[in-house]
Amino acid sequence: MDLEEGRPQKSGQLELPFGRPGEAWGAGRSGEPPSAAHGGARSGTWCLMEEVVQPGNLKAALQRVKRNKGGPGIDGMTVEELPGWLWANWERLREELLAGHYRPLPVKRQIIPKPGGGERELGIPTVVDRFIQQAILQVLQPRFDPGFSEHSYGFRPSRRAHDAVRRAQRYVQEGRRWVVDIDLAKFFDRVNHDVLMGRLEKRIADRRMLGLIRRYLDAGIMVSGVVIERHEGTPQGGPLSPLLANVLLDEVDKELERRGHAFVRYADDCNVYVRSRRAGERVLAGLRKLYDRLRLQVNEAKSAVDLATRRDFLGFGFRVAAEGRIKLRVAGKALEAMKARVREVTNRHRGRSLSLVTRELGEYLFGWRAYFKLAESPRVLGDLDKWIRHRLRCVQLTQWKRGTTVFRELRARGVGTVAAAAAAAHTRRWWRTSASQALNIALPTRVFATLGLPQLAP
Numbered sequence: 001m002d003l004e005e006g007r008p009q010k011s012g013q014l015e016l017p018f019g020r021p022g023e024a025w026g027a028g029r030s031g032e033p034p035s036a037a038h039g040g041a042r043s044g045t046w047c048l049m050e051e052v053v054q055p056g057n058l059k060a061a062l063q064r065v066k067r068n069k070g071g072p073g074i075d076g077m078t079v080e081e082l083p084g085w086l087w088a089n090w091e092r093l094r095e096e097l098l099a100g101h102y103r104p105l106p107v108k109r110q111i112i113p114k115p116g117g118g119e120r121e122l123g124i125p126t127v128v129d130r131f132i133q134q135a136i137l138q139v140l141q142p143r144f145d146p147g148f149s150e151h152s153y154g155f156r157p158s159r160r161a162h163d164a165v166r167r168a169q170r171y172v173q174e175g176r177r178w179v180v181d182i183d184l185a186k187f188f189d190r191v192n193h194d195v196l197m198g199r200l201e202k203r204i205a206d207r208r209m210l211g212l213i214r215r216y217l218d219a220g221i222m223v224s225g226v227v228i229e230r231h232e233g234t235p236q237g238g239p240l241s242p243l244l245a246n247v248l249l250d251e252v253d254k255e256l257e258r259r260g261h262a263f264v265r266y267a268d269d270c271n272v273y274v275r276s277r278r279a280g281e282r283v284l285a286g287l288r289k290l291y292d293r294l295r296l297q298v299n300e301a302k303s304a305v306d307l308a309t310r311r312d313f314l315g316f317g318f319r320v321a322a323e324g325r326i327k328l329r330v331a332g333k334a335l336e337a338m339k340a341r342v343r344e345v346t347n348r349h350r351g352r353s354l355s356l357v358t359r360e361l362g363e364y365l366f367g368w369r370a371y372f373k374l375a376e377s378p379r380v381l382g383d384l385d386k387w388i389r390h391r392l393r394c395v396q397l398t399q400w401k402r403g404t405t406v407f408r409e410l411r412a413r414g415v416g417t418v419a420a421a422a423a424a425a426h427t428r429r430w431w432r433t434s435a436s437q438a439l440n441i442a443l444p445t446r447v448f449a450t451l452g453l454p455q456l457a458p
Contacts, residue, residue, distance in 0.1 A: 048206040051139045052132075053094050061135035062086070064239075065127065073126030074108045074222045082127045097132070100208035104129045106220040106227045107235050121189065123221050123235025133216070133240040136209070141243055144203065148246055149253035154267035155242030161314045162374055164266045165328065168273065171262045172308045172318055173326040176273035180283045181311045183302035184291065187268040188241065189233040192295040193217045196234070196248050203247070216240065242267065252290045259286075264313070271313055280305035316374065327376040335380075338368055339387075346391040348398040348430065355451050357395055361388070362452035369456055381457040388453070393443050394434035403427050413442035 051057065065079060072078050077085065086093075096102040107123030114120050125133065145156055153164035172179075184190075197214055204210055217234060220227045234241045245267060256263050256272065261283065263272040272287070274280045284305055288298055304311070309318045312331035321327045330338075345361045365388075375381070400406045403424040410420035415438045423438040433439065449455070 046205045048139055048204065048209045049098055049100075049212075052135045052209075053097060057135055057138055061131055061138060064134050065131050068130075070127075070130070071110075071124060072108075073124050073129065074105055075126050075128075077127050079127050082131060085128065086131075093128075097212070098208070100211050102132070102212060102215075104132070104212075104216050104219045106222045107237065109221050109223045110237070120236070122237040124237045125235075129216070130239060132212075133238050136212070137239050137243055140204075144243065144247060148250050149257055149265070151257065151263050152246060152250070152253055152265045154265065154269075155246065161266060161371075164264045165314055165316050165374060168264045168271060168308075168313055169318065169326055169328060171264070171273035174262075176262055176275055177308055178274050178277055178280045178305060179308040179311050180272040180274065180280045180287065180305050181303060181313075182270045182272075182284075182287055182291075183299040184268045185297040185299040187296065188236045188245065190296060191234045191245070191248060192232055195295055196244060199247055199251065200244075213240070213244075248294060251294065252287070255290055266314055269314065271311075273308065277305055315372070321376075328374050329377045330372050330375045330380065334372070335384075338384075342388055342391065346388075346395055348395050354392065354396045354399065358392060358448060358451040358453050361392075362454060365454050365456065369454055378457050385456050388456075389443075389445065389448055390431075390435055392448060392453070393439045394430050396443060397427065397434045397439065398430055401427070410438055410442050415441050 062083065065082065069079055093102065105126050105128075107125050107129075110122040110124050111119050112122060141157070148156065151167075153159045153161065153167075193214070196217070197210065200210060200213060216238070218230060220229050221235065222228075234244050249265065249268065249270075252270070253263075253265060261272050262274075263270060265271075270287075272280075272283050274283060284303070291298055309320060311317070312333060315331050315334040317329045317331040319327050319329050341364060342361065345364065346357060350357070397406065400409055406427050407420050407424035410423060411417065415423075419436075419438040419441070423433050423436050426433045445455075
């Protein structure tokens with residue numbers, strides 16, 4: 001059910017269930033400002049919950065949750081059901097938020113595979129809690145973000161992974177050929193609640209807001225019907241988690257800035273670029289102390305001081321080209337992950353038509369190409385294009401199956417009699433035959449382009 005369906009409108013404007021007519025956003029129930037118990041003396045942060053429940057903020061939060069979609073939490077409510085639920089329950093929910101009594105439900109545990117192997121645990125909040133978190137995020141982020149380090153790029157407005165990669169490339173080009181590559185062990189699972197709340201208390205005076213964030217951290221996670229309490233960690237899956245991560249790690253950013261280091265951080269991935277191994281070892285030792293102060297653990301097995309050309313950052317690697325120019329390439333792990341996905345989609349035993357396979361593959365590759373457009377590896381990308389078309393020709397050859405069918409289809413596509421007969425005689429050698437000249441003539445590059453396959457090489 002959508003908020004716009006079946007609801008009265010006044011003067012052409014949509015009437016929403018949020019707020020009360022004529023009510024000032026900063027007023028309490030009696031029209032007086034909230035007491036000190038609701039916030040404190042910190043300028044601009046004592047009435048944050050009133051800003052959260054502002055109609056304009058709530059409408060934007062609802063639209064974002066609907067746009068992000070996502071599955072239901074432990075209560076089973078879907079994104080499509082959220083507007084209807086809000087029409088029936090918003091007044092009660094609003095009162096609970098303003099009074100500081102709202103208690104979020106536990107998150108639902110969901111395990112997804114990591115691109116490089118292993119598993120990542122997500123905590124999926126209910127859609128109501130995602131809506132509330134989004135509304136909180138829209139109030140806090142404009143206040144917090146301007147004070148974050150210029151070296152921080154993850155989950156911030158108008159900042160992208162590409163910006164972080166370009167900055168890292170510039171550092172290496174300037175002669176900082178060594179990198180301190182820091183990996184935090186299960187960062188989102190090990191965020192210390194007391195440490196994080198201590199940092200938030202320095203920025204937020206509204207005690208209701210602080211209490212609600214603490215309850216989100218402590219909400220627990222449901223596994224096989226049993227709620228497990230959480231005493232550390234901020235589950236990935238909620239809109240608020242990335243901002244909380246940036247609040248915590250900003251302390252490390254500011255210390256690195258104070259020491260004059262050249263670094264780039266994207267979420268919990270932090271690379272510091274230096275001019276020698278010795279300098280890198282000193283920086284690494286200092287970072288261990290900084291993270292220990294936040295009760296975070298450095299993954300010693302994955303962290304290292306190494307040449308920048310040997311390490312990956314956000315899916316990209318660096319290579320030294322002619323005249324010492326530093327160019328970007330697709331990292332090896334990213335290439336293998338992409339190939340694994342292509343193999344999955346083009347598995348010849350899935351029994352789907354070439355057009356359907358190509359369409360699905362094209363959707364994935366369009367996104368992949370958009371992200372890795374910074375890579376300056378035309379030969380590698382060209383080889384990938386050839387390999388992908390080879391696999392698609394193999395899909396089509398498998399669907400033709402019989403030699404007689406292969407011969408007929410090849411002849412219909414302009415292949416000569418001798419070449420068509422040779423290919424038809426070896427149809428069981430799928431991979432070898434699909435690389436033959438006959439298949440290249442029958443299924444040229446333009447055929448796949450027509451079916452929606454993008455070209456990776458420039």
